[in-house]
Amino acid sequence: xxxxxxxxxxxxLEKSAVITFIGVILLFSCAVVVTLIAPSLVDPSWTLPxxxxxxxxxxxxxxxxxxxxxxxxxADLQFAYHLKNNESLLSFEETEFxxxxxxxxxxxxxxxQGERPxxxxxxxxxxxxxxKGVQTSFNAYxxxxxxxxxxxxxxxEKNPQWKEQGLTKFDYAISELYALDAQEGFAVAPPDxxxxxxxxxxxxxxxxxxxxxxxxxxxxxxxxxxxxxxARFSNGNTLEWKYDPNGEIISSIEALKSHPLGFxxxxxxxxxxxxxxxxxxxxxxxxxxxxxxVQDVVANGSESYPAPPSSANEYIYQxxxxxxxxxxxxxxxxxxxxxxxxxxxxxxxxxxxTASEGSIMPAFQHFFDYDPRGTAHSPTGVPNLSFEAIFQxxxxxxxxxxxxxxxxxxxxxxxxxxxxxxxxxxx
Numbered sequence: 001x002x003x004x005x006x007x008x009x010x011x012x013l014e015k016s017a018v019i020t021f022i023g024v025i026l027l028f029s030c031a032v033v034v035t036l037i038a039p040s041l042v043d044p045s046w047t048l049p050x051x052x053x054x055x056x057x058x059x060x061x062x063x064x065x066x067x068x069x070x071x072x073x074x075a076d077l078q079f080a081y082h083l084k085n086n087e088s089l090l091s092f093e094e095t096e097f098x099x100x101x102x103x104x105x106x107x108x109x110x111x112x113q114g115e116r117p118x119x120x121x122x123x124x125x126x127x128x129x130x131x132k133g134v135q136t137s138f139n140a141y142x143x144x145x146x147x148x149x150x151x152x153x154x155x156x157e158k159n160p161q162w163k164e165q166g167l168t169k170f171d172y173a174i175s176e177l178y179a180l181d182a183q184e185g186f187a188v189a190p191p192d193x194x195x196x197x198x199x200x201x202x203x204x205x206x207x208x209x210x211x212x213x214x215x216x217x218x219x220x221x222x223x224x225x226x227x228x229x230x231a232r233f234s235n236g237n238t239l240e241w242k243y244d245p246n247g248e249i250i251s252s253i254e255a256l257k258s259h260p261l262g263f264x265x266x267x268x269x270x271x272x273x274x275x276x277x278x279x280x281x282x283x284x285x286x287x288x289x290x291x292x293x294v295q296d297v298v299a300n301g302s303e304s305y306p307a308p309p310s311s312a313n314e315y316i317y318q319x320x321x322x323x324x325x326x327x328x329x330x331x332x333x334x335x336x337x338x339x340x341x342x343x344x345x346x347x348x349x350x351x352x353x354t355a356s357e358g359s360i361m362p363a364f365q366h367f368f369d370y371d372p373r374g375t376a377h378s379p380t381g382v383p384n385l386s387f388e389a390i391f392q393x394x395x396x397x398x399x400x401x402x403x404x405x406x407x408x409x410x411x412x413x414x415x416x417x418x419x420x421x422x423x424x425x426x427x
Contacts, residue, residue: 046312052216053403058317066263079189080228085124089221102177103138122208126227127175140176187225273393287324300334308415334398
């Protein structure tokens, strides 16, 4: 007797294959629909930048600030801004004990002491020490000396008893403003820059194309840039270099990045640091999210100035995000504010138990190179590329949510953190 067709093995196999095929098609169709429709239903604030400051730091500053180890062991870092004509915003501002001299056509770019609004320009200008003996129609050295003498005479007139009071006559710092005959240049940047100069009001543009564009609510600018120059020298059989204000001009970005200078942009280091963080498994023990819990916002801030809870838009410039779930070690989402010291991180990666009592974190001494010449003058080895990368990556944590003038750790808190953690405001 022939068995019924529905009991046949091959019949049942064919039926299951059809069902599986239909199921795959349905799943694929659902995935396509979700991919196309879901983004339009997502709260746009999740994918928009946290602030204009965040945008400018990631898109303007990071690609144009360059970092390298200096000569003889590389223990000290050198920082340089890459400035571009009609792209970089610059200010030239006098202070109580510093003045600027300039030829008549450049005088309009100077914000004199006590003057407002702050003048910003995208014209490629620099400051330098006035050079004696340069014969031009504008003698910066003579003008600077005359100004210094007048300033000191005015100071003595205001302090007639300065000798009796044991005061020291202040030697005013006077710089010359000059125009670069180039489309790009390099300026000295302050060490370990985490927060850049930011202004949101009381400023004016002078000779810049930016004034014709729709402006963001505030701009990052570089204050009083001085040209970055180097001097080369031999150390045994090794060609080395150091910063020298009277040295040779760096001609191009290629020259800045070439051997032996070896500068790399902060954007490159941050990207590499993200990969190092992943490869080293830092996310096994550290989260990267401040939750909407009192213990989180206080631990990452303080009782007076609680840290804002993490929101999706903080991570939009990362290729990998590490929100994490386990906190064997402390959360790192605000470590750029809590631990901004490069020296602290050097000591911590070299010997965590020494820097943080009771820590079970392993040492990361492969982030350092041995210095056989003993030129580093440091209890640790010489920080290598891995250290510099992960340090720059960590310094982005918590520092770019709001502009420095609205910083939550200063009590400004435009995000209304207390309203968020008490349920009166959503993120």
